[in-house]
Amino acid sequence: MTGQKLPLAFLRQLPCGSSLEQKQPxxxxxxxxxxxxGRDPRCQIVLDxxxxxxxxxxxxxxxxxxxxxxxxxxxxxxxxxxxxNGTFLNSRRLRGCxxxxxxxxxxxxxxxxxxxxxxxxxxxxxSDVAAITPRPMTRAPIPGVALPRSAVTLTQLFPILSTGxxxxxxxxxxxxxxxxxFVVAMFMAVGQAIVFNLLLAGxxxxxxxxxxxxxxxxxxxxxxxxxxxxxxxxLLRSPVLPLLIIVFRQALPGQVPVQGEPINLLVLLIRMFxxxxxxxxxxxxxxxxxxxxxGRSLPSPWKERIGIAEPxxxxxLGAASAVGFTLLETLGQYVPDIIQNTTLQLGDDPRQLGxxxxxxxxxxxxxxxxxxxxxLGYFIGLSALNPxxxxxxLAIGYLTAAGLHALxxxxxxxxxxxxxxxxxxxxxxxxxxxxxxxxxxxxxSQNFATRLRR
Numbered sequence: 149m150t151g152q153k154l155p156l157a158f159l160r161q162l163p164c165g166s167s168l169e170q171k172q173p174x175x176x177x178x179x180x181x182x183x184x185x186g187r188d189p190r191c192q193i194v195l196d197x198x199x200x201x202x203x204x205x206x207x208x209x210x211x212x213x214x215x216x217x218x219x220x221x222x223x224x225x226x227x228x229x230x231x232x233n234g235t236f237l238n239s240r241r242l243r244g245c246x247x248x249x250x251x252x253x254x255x256x257x258x259x260x261x262x263x264x265x266x267x268x269x270x271x272x273x274x275s276d277v278a279a280i281t282p283r284p285m286t287r288a289p290i291p292g293v294a295l296p297r298s299a300v301t302l303t304q305l306f307p308i309l310s311t312g313x314x315x316x317x318x319x320x321x322x323x324x325x326x327x328x329x330f331v332v333a334m335f336m337a338v339g340q341a342i343v344f345n346l347l348l349a350g351x352x353x354x355x356x357x358x359x360x361x362x363x364x365x366x367x368x369x370x371x372x373x374x375x376x377x378x379x380x381x382x383l384l385r386s387p388v389l390p391l392l393i394i395v396f397r398q399a400l401p402g403q404v405p406v407q408g409e410p411i412n413l414l415v416l417l418i419r420m421f422x423x424x425x426x427x428x429x430x431x432x433x434x435x436x437x438x439x440x441x442x443g444r445s446l447p448s449p450w451k452e453r454i455g456i457a458e459p460x461x462x463x464x465l466g467a468a469s470a471v472g473f474t475l476l477e478t479l480g481q482y483v484p485d486i487i488q489n490t491t492l493q494l495g496d497d498p499r500q501l502g503x504x505x506x507x508x509x510x511x512x513x514x515x516x517x518x519x520x521x522x523x524l525g526y527f528i529g530l531s532a533l534n535p536x537x538x539x540x541x542l543a544i545g546y547l548t549a550a551g552l553h554a555l556x557x558x559x560x561x562x563x564x565x566x567x568x569x570x571x572x573x574x575x576x577x578x579x580x581x582x583x584x585x586x587x588x589x590x591x592x593s594q595n596f597a598t599r600l601r602r
Contacts, residue, residue: 156222159183159193159210159254159263174266179222183210184229185256185263195261202257204231213247221267224248230596233257243594323358327351353471356518360467363582365597366460366589369453372439376465377472379435384476389431396427413558420557425520425550432469432521433546436528439465452591459529459585463578466525470517516556519574524549526581533588552577 156179161172175193177183184191188205195203211225227245228235235242236255248254248265255262330351337343357373383389396402402423405411411419436456443455456462527545531538552574559566586595 156268157224158266158268160266162253162262162264175263177210177212177224179212181212184208185210186229195256200256200261202233202260204229204233204256207231207256208235208254210248211245215247224265226252226254226265231256233260326354349475353475357467357471360518360522360578360582361464363579363597364460364463365586365595366464366591367596368461368464372454373464373468376435376439376468377475379438380432380469380472381476383431383434384473388434392427392431397423400426402427413562416561417554417558421550421554424557425553426546428473428517429520429524429546429549429553432473432517433466433524433528435469436462436465436525440528440532456525456529456532458533458589458591459526459581460589462525462527462529462532463522463582463585464525466521466523466528467518469525470521473521474517516553516571516574519571519578520549520553522578523552523574523581526585529585530588548577 157177158174159177160174163172175183183193184206185193185195185203186205186207187195187197187200187203191206197203206229208229208231209225209227211227213223213225215223217223224247225245226235226237226242226248228242234257236258237246238253239255242254250265250267252265253262254265330347334344334347334351337347361368397404400422402419402421404423405416405419439454439461440456443451443457446454451457452461456465524545527541530545531541534541552570555570556567556574559570582597586592586597589595
């Protein structure tokens with residue numbers, strides 16, 4: 149047609165062995181607007197879910213850039229959308245976004261559909277180029293005419309033969325294996341109250357930490373996170389705890405109220421601020437300080453893997469430290485004390501009473517210790533990015549985390565409703581810190597984080 153502008157670039161889909169069509173279409177790329185590729189019908193390029201089951205609903209996006217090539221042609225980004233099976237650019241795993249070059253191959257999964265990026269040439273014909281808007285992969289049914297169906301293949305009858313290699317990349321596989329392991333172990337521990345409580349508390353705490361890990365979206369070696377938790381357990385068993393008790397609960401006004409002692413709300417809040425907030429948050433943050441100092445003495449990439457180079461590192465290590473604190477505090481103090489000090493009525497079972505206390509205590513850690521320590525860890529990572537203002541940053545984070553901790557302990561004796569509100573507030577502070585840490589992250593293009601809402 150006269151006056152019609154020819155498209156400048158295309159995505160040409162390569163034929164695959166399972167396709168019914170010998171020739172795959174090419175798709176023109178607009179110089180303005182984003183082109184999404186996936187199984188979702190709302191994508192600009194829609195792939196058949198029956199043929200391409202390994203492709204995510206929204207797998208990858210092609211976005212125009214502001215730059216041009218040396219010859220003045222526009223350029224486009226290719227961006228993976230946290231797809232389940234990944235995106236591969238020229239057979240290499242794509243992390244975040246990269247600029248496409250002529251003849252680059254974009255594969256949706258290691259064995260998924262492949263597109264070739266091409267600029268317009270004399271051999272390109274507009275007759276075999278599909279427009280983006282009509283979504284050429286979608287087939288409208290014709291009334292009274294059945295669509296042809298391909299023969300059932302072996303991989304359709306036994307899906308694991310084709311997707312088994314991709315299972316290890318699925319986010320739900322490892323949690324499922326761990327859950328099955330805990331279930332089997334708890335069945336074996338029936339009748340052994342101490343072992344059963346330990347397994348149940350460990351699983352609940354692990355789930356709480358996994359939620360924070362998925363929201364942070366940064367990979368951290370599991371042995372580093374475990375070391376943070378075990379270091380906190382060691383500090384609780386060491387002379388450090390009695391020393392902190394002397395400082396915060398005897399020298400400073402952090403005395404723990406005695407049962408039946410008349411005390412007004414303000415005095416109780418002050419005591420909890422010093423005796424619980426400042427003391428316990430300092431103890432839980434000591435392993436993080438160790439990781440921060442250790443990381444400064446290591447070269448890259450060990451500095452980033454082990455140390456605290458950004459707020460996401462601090463949040464993950466702080467949450468892990470809180471898991472160790474919560475487990476030891478719950479299993480070593482609260483559950484034994486409530487069983488020992490409560491006068492059991494006829495028919496009461498001390499093991500059942502301990503279990504009833506164990507579950508809400510550990511579940512409360514996600515809006516309690518994990519929230520406070522993760523929030524304080526954010527400020528340690530923030531000070532790593534802004535060393536000139538580190539003392540101000542650390543002071544604000546320490547006092548805020550201690551204040552939230554003190555509010556939780558204070559409202560626990562007043563009203564369950566107030567306690568729930570403080571728990572929600574604490575989790576909101578942690579969630580806000582995670583979102584801000586993700587935007588500040590130097591490696592945010594590699595972030596795999598789960599959204600807080602959809």
